Amino acid sequence: MLTAHSLCWLCRLPLALAHWGFCSRCARMLLYPHPLCPRCGLPSASTTLPCGRCLQKPPPWQQLVAVNDYIAPLSQLVQQFKSSGKPELANALARLLLWRAMLNAKGSQPDGIISVPLWQKRQWRRGFNQSDLLAAALSRWLGCQWYARALRRTRATPVQHHLSARLRKYNLKNAFHLEFDVRGLHIVVVDDVVTTGSTVAEISRLLLRNGAAKVEVWCLCRTL
Numbered sequence: 001m002l003t004a005h006s007l008c009w010l011c012r013l014p015l016a017l018a019h020w021g022f023c024s025r026c027a028r029m030l031l032y033p034h035p036l037c038p039r040c041g042l043p044s045a046s047t048t049l050p051c052g053r054c055l056q057k058p059p060p061w062q063q064l065v066a067v068n069d070y071i072a073p074l075s076q077l078v079q080q081f082k083s084s085g086k087p088e089l090a091n092a093l094a095r096l097l098l099w100r101a102m103l104n105a106k107g108s109q110p111d112g113i114i115s116v117p118l119w120q121k122r123q124w125r126r127g128f129n130q131s132d133l134l135a136a137a138l139s140r141w142l143g144c145q146w147y148a149r150a151l152r153r154t155r156a157t158p159v160q161h162h163l164s165a166r167l168r169k170y171n172l173k174n175a176f177h178l179e180f181d182v183r184g185l186h187i188v189v190v191d192d193v194v195t196t197g198s199t200v201a202e203i204s205r206l207l208l209r210n211g212a213a214k215v216e217v218w219c220l221c222r223t224l
């Protein structure tokens with residue numbers, strides 16, 4: 001008998017491999033390459049060379065991997081995931097992210113994964129952290145450590161939404177404390193959607209300041 005989990009999340013057709021979440025046709029469509037800059041993840045003319053923005057002012061992380069631009073139907077699936085937190089949908093989306101990372105693969109396997117903390121995203125009422133759900137699945141498949149309690153908040157940070165880029169950076173400065181030794185490690189910072197990037201930038205700077213060898217940001221969507 002078919003269960004809800006053995007249907008594609010998008011087209012609802014039965015899946016040959018139930019745990020994959022999407023049929024191969026839908027997965028290809030969701031991963032269809034809209035050229036994104038490999039450094040910042042924003043739309044760009046090239047998928048291999050950094051965009052003009054990154055040449056002028058590179059972000060602190062070395063690489064940003066996004067499943068795709070914030071476009072339908074991926075954006076709708078991400079919204080559904082954010083409101084429901086269904087573990088099966090988390091696994092299906094995390095698998096797309098892993099596929100994208102494999103397609104982009106340059107260099108080494110990460111040593112550890114950090115998810116952007118819930119308190120930073122101000123979603124207490126939701127009761128789950130969607131980045132944790134993605135990070136847990138990815139660390140399992142990659143066979144690397146998920147540092148679930150890697151970051152401690154050192155002070156309350158005011159809500160970011162209405163602040164300028166400069167004020168956001170100031171607002172987040174020294175807002176976190178790192179709880180483990182990252183010296184020489186290749187770390188992936190996982191978030192569901194990266195918008196301005198100010199939070200993942202602050203986490204990346206903290207990791208690099210503490211001796212991380214390489215920092216990548218992996219997210220479902222990157223948008224401004």
Ligand SMILES: [Zn+2]
Pocket residue numbers: 008009010011012013022023024025026027
């Ligand atoms: Zn499908």
Ligand SMILES: [Zn+2]
Pocket residue numbers: 037038039040041042044050051052053054
């Ligand atoms: Zn760029």
